[in-house]
Amino acid sequence: MTGSKSLPHQTAPKQTIQRQTGVALWRQIADRIRVAISDGIYDATGMVPPEAVLAAEFEVNRHTVRSALAALAQEGIVRAVQGRGTLIERRDRITFPISKRTRFTPGIGDQARILEGLLLESAHEPATLELAAHLKLKPGEKVIRMEGLRKADGQPVSRSTSWFPAKRFTGIDDAYRATGSVTAAFAACGLADYLRIKTEVSAVHADPSDRQELGLSPGAIVLVTKALNADPDGVPVQYAVTRFPADRVQFTIEN
Amino acid sequence: MTGSKSLPHQTAPKQTIQRQTGVALWRQIADRIRVAISDGIYDATGMVPPEAVLAAEFEVNRHTVRSALAALAQEGIVRAVQGRGTLIERRDRITFPISKRTRFTPGIGDQARILEGLLLESAHEPATLELAAHLKLKPGEKVIRMEGLRKADGQPVSRSTSWFPAKRFTGIDDAYRATGSVTAAFAACGLADYLRIKTEVSAVHADPSDRQELGLSPGAIVLVTKALNADPDGVPVQYAVTRFPADRVQFTIEN
DNA sequence: GGAAATTTGTACGTATGTATC
């Protein structure tokens, strides 16, 4: 960031991309445009700049830009209309608040119209060593594992694997299936309140199951949280690993 | 996540990757191995499995695995030795705590031996509309912008752009240059304590300047935080946008 | 110490994908 920010050129600002790096130019360009749309750069017109302009900005052939836009169209982010241009179909990046009282439904608030919580699968299993340490159980004690998918306005926004102590929360999977809410499911098991003790955040490339379950394209990024919830007495009640599509989700930590 | 987790095969577990997606197979494989190393999957041997085994796991030609390992060797993560195998050189993922009292140096604690904070550049500028809103200044009021780079054990771990109200914190850039610590620089300007008000976290692909400044390979991920610090009375004192290499850094939020 | 097995390094040929003009 020493130079490169005050070149008095009259042409469009060149956007650097790298060649021969294992990532095709069209995919690098698609990723950049996706972020630009998320950041609202093109909100004034509701459209992506013309292919020729983008080609000049990235210093590539127009065909390469077309490949990038085709990929974004495939994701449903833009729609090309002959003679008019490339229209932006959606630019939603949902903000998840993380705090002592992290909750999904009220956290999203009015950022989406329709919220869904789906239980994909649940099972009773013995706790692994690592999981037992998190939940303060004896290794091998039974836990309930729940695989969940959350959607906002029909778009997948998170894919989670949660574990609960089986003895204390018998039937929590059925309660979650019925309500689509962890808070409601806890309440059904007699736990009125719970607190977020700890959250770890990292980011990795989407693996094939992420791509399938969250509807992502290859090379996409997923934000990963590993979270521990406890009852008001500090006894662990839930450990969860959740994967969020980074192009649609960000976090905010309010202290 | 429905099946695929309890196949009693005697062969290595197949790892799915996708073809013809704009991301080269060798890069997908390199990214997966990098994460596996970070997660300590190969700690038992201190080595990556033989090329032939990886080739079978990913169902690719051995040459493709070799390209992936060559990229990781280039990053200094592994080192291949003829006849022995491919040794893991480093598997460092630093955890940054985010809390009301987020500080860099004590936060890293004993996770690294050598910590450096470099001031790349500083300047006095009028505040933009957005920045003025964050810092509760009038648009156009002067701010001090500081471009910083932090290293742990010689490896870049963060690249930040910070803004401070210029009137209140005259000379903070010199104080930071001298001490390499924001806390110390604040203290030099008469501010003994400050609190983290808000942190936004997102993740994007590394752009060319990230790659250069953080020493990343193309397709790599950067975690982006946008943070606001305030004095004990709640008056904003610093707004900062920081970019972290996601393969070396994760966050933990303790409530 | 020596032979066999294991593992990485090198070479050549072929087919397909990517990007330019």
Added chain:
DNA sequence: GGATACATACGTACAAATTTC
């Protein structure tokens, strides 16, 4: 759309270094 250049990926074969027995 067609021609060209280069990157990617596969297949095979063998050389070189190290470990194992």
